[in-house]
Amino acid sequence: MNIIVCIKQVPGTTQVEIDEKTGVMKRDTGSAKMNPYDLYAIETALRIKEELIDVQTTAITMGPPQSEAVLREAYMLGIDHGILLTDRKFGGADCLATAYTLSQAILKIGLPDLIICGKQTTDGDTAQVGSELAEFLELPHIACVLKINSLTNRSLEGVMDLGDFTQTVELPFPCLITVDKEIYEPRLPSYRKKIATRDRPIQTLSFSELPDQNPVHYGLDGSATRVMRVFPPVHHKQNQIFEGTPDTLASEISKILIKMKVL
Amino acid sequence: MGGIYIHPEKISDFEKVKNLCPFGAIEVSPDGTIQINSGCRVCKVCVKNGEPGAFEYREDVISATDKSEWQGITVLGEFLPSGEYHPVIFELLGKARELADKVGFRVSLVLIGNEIPAIPNLFWSQGADQVFVYDAPLLKYFDARLYADIVEDFALKQKPSVILVGGTPAGRSLAPRVAARLRTGLTADCTELDIQPNSDLDQIRPAFGGNIMAHIRTPYHRPQLATVRYKIFSPGQPDDSRDGEWIYCDLPDGLSASIKHIASTEKPKVHNIEDSDILIVAGRGFKKKEDLILARQLADELGGELACTRPLIEAGWLEPRRQVGLSGRTVKPRLLIACGVSGSVQFTAGMKSSEMILSINNDPHAAINQIANYSFIGDLYQIIPALLKFIKNGREQ
Ligand SMILES: Cc1cc2nc3c(=O)[nH]c(=O)nc-3n(C[C@H](O)[C@H](O)[C@H](O)COP(=O)(O)OP(=O)(O)OC[C@H]3O[C@@H](n4cnc5c(N)ncnc54)[C@H](O)[C@@H]3O)c2cc1C
Ligand SMILES: Nc1ncnc2c1ncn2[C@@H]1O[C@H](COP(=O)(O)O)[C@@H](O)[C@H]1O
Numbered sequence: 001m002n003i004i005v006c007i008k009q010v011p012g013t014t015q016v017e018i019d020e021k022t023g024v025m026k027r028d029t030g031s032a033k034m035n036p037y038d039l040y041a042i043e044t045a046l047r048i049k050e051e052l053i054d055v056q057t058t059a060i061t062m063g064p065p066q067s068e069a070v071l072r073e074a075y076m077l078g079i080d081h082g083i084l085l086t087d088r089k090f091g092g093a094d095c096l097a098t099a100y101t102l103s104q105a106i107l108k109i110g111l112p113d114l115i116i117c118g119k120q121t122t123d124g125d126t127a128q129v130g131s132e133l134a135e136f137l138e139l140p141h142i143a144c145v146l147k148i149n150s151l152t153n154r155s156l157e158g159v160m161d162l163g164d165f166t167q168t169v170e171l172p173f174p175c176l177i178t179v180d181k182e183i184y185e186p187r188l189p190s191y192r193k194k195i196a197t198r199d200r201p202i203q204t205l206s207f208s209e210l211p212d213q214n215p216v217h218y219g220l221d222g223s224a225t226r227v228m229r230v231f232p233p234v235h236h237k238q239n240q241i242f243e244g245t246p247d248t249l250a251s252e253i254s255k256i257l258i259k260m261k262v263l
Numbered sequence: 264m265g266g267i268y269i270h271p272e273k274i275s276d277f278e279k280v281k282n283l284c285p286f287g288a289i290e291v292s293p294d295g296t297i298q299i300n301s302g303c304r305v306c307k308v309c310v311k312n313g314e315p316g317a318f319e320y321r322e323d324v325i326s327a328t329d330k331s332e333w334q335g336i337t338v339l340g341e342f343l344p345s346g347e348y349h350p351v352i353f354e355l356l357g358k359a360r361e362l363a364d365k366v367g368f369r370v371s372l373v374l375i376g377n378e379i380p381a382i383p384n385l386f387w388s389q390g391a392d393q394v395f396v397y398d399a400p401l402l403k404y405f406d407a408r409l410y411a412d413i414v415e416d417f418a419l420k421q422k423p424s425v426i427l428v429g430g431t432p433a434g435r436s437l438a439p440r441v442a443a444r445l446r447t448g449l450t451a452d453c454t455e456l457d458i459q460p461n462s463d464l465d466q467i468r469p470a471f472g473g474n475i476m477a478h479i480r481t482p483y484h485r486p487q488l489a490t491v492r493y494k495i496f497s498p499g500q501p502d503d504s505r506d507g508e509w510i511y512c513d514l515p516d517g518l519s520a521s522i523k524h525i526a527s528t529e530k531p532k533v534h535n536i537e538d539s540d541i542l543i544v545a546g547r548g549f550k551k552k553e554d555l556i557l558a559r560q561l562a563d564e565l566g567g568e569l570a571c572t573r574p575l576i577e578a579g580w581l582e583p584r585r586q587v588g589l590s591g592r593t594v595k596p597r598l599l600i601a602c603g604v605s606g607s608v609q610f611t612a613g614m615k616s617s618e619m620i621l622s623i624n625n626d627p628h629a630a631i632n633q634i635a636n637y638s639f640i641g642d643l644y645q646i647i648p649a650l651l652k653f654i655k656n657g658r659e660q
Contacts, residue, residue, distance in 0.1 A: 064302040092305035126451035131439035140521035143436035170523040216325045220265040224448030228478040233608045249639045250649035
C-alpha cells in the first residue's frame with residue numbers, strides 16, 4: 001500500500017505586521033517550520049504503516065528550494081520518501097493552482113491508495129488545498145477526520161467532524177483525507193532516524209517533468225484569485241482610555257457594569 | 264508568464280531590496296544577480312514600496328469568462344441531520360440581497376438533502392428570489408463529491424456570478440471541490456464582501472497568517488466562490504412583502520455516492536461560548552494556568568462564561584471550544600471583557616461585533632484599544648482582584 005502525505009513549510013512566527021507609516025510588511029523570514037497541522041497528517045501515515053504490512057510512505061511539498069527542510073523533518077519522523085516540487089513557474093499560486101500542481105506531481109509519481117493532508121495551514125489558513133486536490137484527482141475525500149475506526153487494504157472507516165455532529169463513513173481506496181488534531185498525538189523527530197536518513201536523497205520535480213506541459217495552468221497564470229492589495233486592519237470604534245490606580249480603574253469598570261445592569 | 268518582473272538597473276541598494284519581501288522571495292546571489300523565487304505570493308508589496316520601476320507586476324489574461332453570461336448571487340444552504348436549516352443561511356442571504364441590489368441581480372438559494380421542509384416564506388422575507396431544491400434519498404447525508412456534482416449541475420444551468428457558502432465544516436469541505444470542478448477561484452473565511460458594477464466580488468480576509476488583511480478578487484473566472492463563517496454577518500431586516508419561486512430540480516444523470524454512510528452522531532451538548540451574553544476573555548497576559556482563576560471568578564460573579572485567545576488553547580490551558588477568533592468561535596455577546604489580550608486580527612475577527620467591549624491591558628498601544636469601547640490601562644493581576652473586591656463589597660451593602 002502507498003500513502004502520500006502533503007506537507008508545507010510555513011513561517012515560524014505569525015507576527016507579520018505592516019508598518020502603518022511606510023506600508024512595509026515586516027516578518028522575521030529567518031525562521032520557518034513545518035505546518036503544525038501536517039505533523040498530524042504524517043503521524044496518521046506512520047500509524048497506518050505500523051498497522052498494515054508493506055506500506056510505503058511519501059511526503060511531498062511544493063515550495064521554494066529551502067522547503068526541503070520539512071522533508072528532512074519528515075524523514076526524521078519515519079517517512080520513507082520525500083519529493084520537493086519546486087520551480088519558479090509555480091510562484092504566486094493560489095489554492096487552485098497549488099492543488100493542480102500537486103495533482104500533476106502525484107499523477108507523475110503514480111496515484112497512491114491514500115493521500116493525507118493537514119486540516120489547514122497556518123499561513124494560507126484556507127483548508128482548501130486538500131479538497132481541491134481530491135477533486136483534481138477525481139478521488140472521494142472526507143475532511144477534518146477525527147478518528148480512523150478501522151482500515152483494510154481496500155478501504156478505511158473514518159469519523160469526520162461536521163460541527164455539532166460527526167459522520168462515520170466508509171471510504172474506498174484510492175481516496176484523500178484531511179486530518180484534525182484529535183486524530184493522534186504526533187511523535188517527536190528521532191535523532192537516530194536523523195543520522196540514518198542523513199544521506200537519503202530527496203527527489204526534486206520541476207515543471208518540465210509534469211504531465212501537463214501547459215505553463216498557464218501553473219503559478220499566477222493558473223490562479224483564479226488575485227490579491228489586489230494588502231493593508232493593516234482598520235477599526236472604527238469610539239474608544240475611551242482610562243489610566244490610574246487599580247482601585248480607580250476597578251471602580252470605573254464597575255460603574256459601566258452597573259449602567260449595563262450587569263451588576 | 265504573469266508575476267513580478269525585476270529591473271535591476273533601477274535598484275541602487277541590493278541589500279535593502281532583500282528585505283522588501285515579507286515572504287523572503289527576493290533572492291540576491293553573491294554575483295549580484297537578483298531573482299524572485301517560488302515563495303512569491305504576488306502581494307505586490309515590492310512594487311509599491313521598492314524603488315520606482317524596480318519591480319513590475321505583469322498579468323497575462325489567459326482566458327476570461329464572459330461576465331455578462333453569469334448573473335445572480337447564489338447561497339449554498341446547509342440542511343442539518345437534525346432536520347433544521349443551518350442559521351448561517353440567513354446571514355448569507357442578507358449579504359447576498361445587499362450585494363444583489365447594488366448590481367440588479369437576483370438572489371437564489373440552493374438546498375441539497377432529503378425530505379427538506381418547504382418553508383418558503385422564511386426565505387423570501389430574508390432576501391431570496393428563488394429556492395432550488397435537490398431532494399432525494401441519495402442526498403440524505405453529506406458527501407462532498409456527490410454534493411459537488413449537484414452544485415456543478417446547478418451552476419452550469421443557472422450561471423450565478425457569485426456563490427456564497429457558509430464556512431461550516433461541510434461548507435469548507437464542499438466549496439473547494441466545487442471551485443476545482445469549475446476551475447474557478449474561492450476565497451476562504453471572508454470578513455467583508457462588496458461588489459463592483461462589473462460584478463467582480465471584493466473579498467476581504469485576514470491573510471498570510473499575520474496581522475494584515477488582503478483584498479482579493481476573482482477577475483477572470485465565473486462563478487466567484489467565497490466562504491463566510493457563521494456569525495460574521497447579520498441577517499437582513501425581514502421583509503414580509505417579498506415573494507419568490509420554490510423550484511424542485513431533477514437530479515443530474517448518473518449520480519452516485521462516493522462514500523458509504525455508516526452513522527451520524529450528535530456531539531454531546533455543551534454550553535457554548537457563542538450562547539453566552541457575557542464573556543470574560545483571557546489572553547496571554549495571564550502568566551500561568553493557575554492564574555486563570557481570576558478570570559473564572561470574574562466570569563462567575565458576572566454570570567458569564569470564560570473564553571480565551573488561541574495561545575492559551577495551544578498551551579493546553581483550556582478546551583478548544585473556548586477559543587474566540589477566526590479559527591475558533593465567532594461571538595457577539597452583550598458584554599465582552601478582554602483581559603491581557605493584544606487584539607490580533609484573527610482574534611478580533613471573531614468578536615468585534617460584540618455590543619460592549621472592555622479591555623484590561625498594561626500596554627497603552629495594544630491593538631485591542633482600537634476596537635474596545637473602553638480600555639483600562641494597567642496590570643490585570645491588580646485590576647481584576649480590585650474589581651472582584653468592589654463587586655463583593657457592593658453585594659454586601
Ligand atoms: C491563521 C491564524 C489563525 C488564528 N486564529 C486565531 C483565533 O481564532 N483566535 C485567537 O485568539 N488567535 C488566533 N490566532 C493567533 C493570533 O494571531 C495571536 O497570536 C493571538 O490572538 C494573540 O493572543 P493574545 O492576545 O492572548 O497574546 P499576545 O498577543 O501575547 O498578547 C498579550 C497581551 O497581554 C498584555 N499583558 C501582558 N501582561 C499583562 C498584565 N499583567 N496585565 C494586563 N495585560 C497584560 C500584553 O500587553 C499583550 O497586549 C491566529 C493566528 C493565525 C496565524
Ligand atoms: N504548498 C503545499 N505543498 C504541499 N502540501 C500543501 C501545500 N499547501 C497546502 N498543502 C496541504 O493542504 C493542506 C491545507 O492547506 P491550506 O488549504 O493552505 O490551508 C495542508 O495542511 C497540506 O497538507
